[in-house]
Amino acid sequence: MPNRVLAATATVAAALALTVTTSGSAQASIVSGYRGCVTTGASGGYDYSNYHGPDAKVAIKFNLSDTASDGHHVRIRFISKNVNGTIKYWAWRSNLDGAHTTKYWSTTAADSSGLFDIGVQVARFKGNTVLNACADW
Template sequence: MRKTLLSASVGLAFFTVFTASGTAQAAGASGTITCKATGVRGELDYKNWQSNSAGSTIDLGLYAYDTLADGHHVKIRFVSEDLNGYKTYWPWRSWYGGNDTGRAWYTYASNGAHGLYAISLEVARFEGSTKLNSNLCG
């Protein structure tokens, strides 16, 4: 009898945890932000975004496309803002492949104690380390 109750308790606990985690994952928002500037086009695909949930993680797909045959390279980055209005400019991702080519990066960001209230995408065209033009979308 004890073994049966223990097995039933473990099974119920597993079912409860599994069901709760499935519900939490379904609650996160998903979507795409597109952004253009002269010579560059980008996209940010995001999944599992919970803007008011401290400590959660958002899954990111960043896509940069070079749209001009001008000898310059393109960069893209994720930008987040917490509930206090503090913006985090995440590291640039660079692409040197040339006109009509692009690159994808898959990563994640953790929002810390103050949540990810807003998310954005910045695209830019560079000559070396000099930013020639950019646009922030989102």
């Protein structure tokens, strides 16, 4: 009987060690990628890195192009979802330089409610009114 208890204890200990090792290495991996979209008169997106989970401080490199000679300006912003699935709309960044121009920005994003999903929204504006927009998650 004692050998069975010892064998069961060793099996449980090995399983726990494997679980701890596996979850630790998965959390340590860094994810990078691109989010972007195109709408009438505007295209943009961002490269991201260091997105390894909800507690990450994500590095973001935006690009935003005004693609139409229409007198309107274009904007881009980071969007995210928290633990409850609620979408957070971050501040807009604008390209006011006119048609066929591209602007670039670098920043970071972190949220105490977590970054459970990240995306981008690109829009063409007339004043402060959105004329059309797109998003990519």
